[in-house]
Amino acid sequence: MKNYYGNLINREVWFMKVLHITRTIGQGGAEKIVLQLCKDVVGFDHFVASCGGIHEINLYKLEIEHFKIPDIDKKNPLLMLQTLTTLNKVIRKNKINIIHTHHRMAAFYGVILQFLNKDLKHIYTAHNVFHDKRLLMRIALCKAKTIAVGDGVKKNLKEEYKIKNISVIYNAIDVKVNKKESNEFIKKIISQGKYIIGSIGRLSEQKGMDIFIKAMAEVKKDVPEICGLIIGDGELRNKLEDMVKHLKLENTIYFLGYQPNILNIIRQLQFVVLSSRWEGLPLTPIETFSMSKTIIASNILGNNEVISDNENGLLFEKDDFKELSRKIIELYSNKFKLKKLELSAKETFMDKYEYKKFIKMYTEVYTKMEG
Secondary structure (H helix, E strand, O other): OEOOOOOEOOHHHHOEEEEEEOOOOOOOHHHHHHHHHHHHOOOEEEEEEEOOOOOHHHHHHOOOEEEEOOOOOOOOHHHHHHHHHHHHHHHHHHOOOEEEEOOHHHHHHHHHHHHHOOOOEEEEEEOOOOOOOHHHHHHHOOOOEEEEOOHHHHHHHHHHHOOOOEEEOOOOOOOOOOOOOOOHHHHHHHHOOOEEEEEEOOOOOOOOHHHHHHHHHHHHHHOOOEEEEEEOOOOOHHHHHHHHHHOOOOOOEEEEEOOOOHHHHHHHOOOEEEOOOOOOOOHHHHHHHHOOOOEEEEOOOOHHHHOOEOOOEEEEOOOOHHHHHHHHHHHHHOHHHHHHHHHHHHHHHHHHOOHHHHHHHHHHHHHHHHO
């Protein structure tokens, strides 16, 4: 058996078993990372436990066994006991060596599971920044190897939660694009002379799609040919669709829902907008840069770790939709600046977010945990 780099794998390492515990296996950056680890960190048997989601089919295709558990974000005592019991049975039946948790409550279950299984090792990847539940986090991570997806997340863990010995492994993506595949709807509106930009992410409070919509209402007053696509799904979709109707933007903003081939979508856009209210280390800028496209993003921790203002993208103050509208018009109006940012964006991706390095670092973490 050979690994991602073509090297022979030690048989002892091959039989190590890793259980990934995450809230969902639906759309989202953390879920993409779990899929990539299952697919390309070879030399290990991977399993996933979550409350389910759209990527269950991808796990099936990878022949990764998925165990359905209740939503770990729900604090009902009976559900929590059911979750703990199920996870413990999975660990014992499948002789799991390592649990890799990707959610704060998953990490809390992790420390209890370590108490119940004395040789069980625990890795926790922090995918986001938080400012609450300090005691819970300190208990959850007391026996875990902690990984942050970026320097901002590491700083948050150290300053808010007093966690020590944190490693940083930057998020990365496996770039695979079928250049013959294009979204027919996007092709249609481009053929009508529209200038297409897009905002990508779960339709939640965090991602700030309402800020993007308000900005597009301002943009429409001066440059009506600019159209915005909202790519993703979530709990706020109905509310956001109502906002678009209220602002009479039905011919300016279009909802595409979840799109599995997001890189092909990005390739068809002029640039991307990310108006998040908070982030860990977002995948959207990395995905955007991989396609030699640039991005306008809110100037928050995580975003400003990937995006350097006026170098590989533009930043605007969080929640300031009027500033965002001005930045959108600026890039539309200045093709030279747009091209300059695109070239720098591709360089950033190649220099910092190389996928083989990402896989190699996680492979080393897993191997050292067993040692």
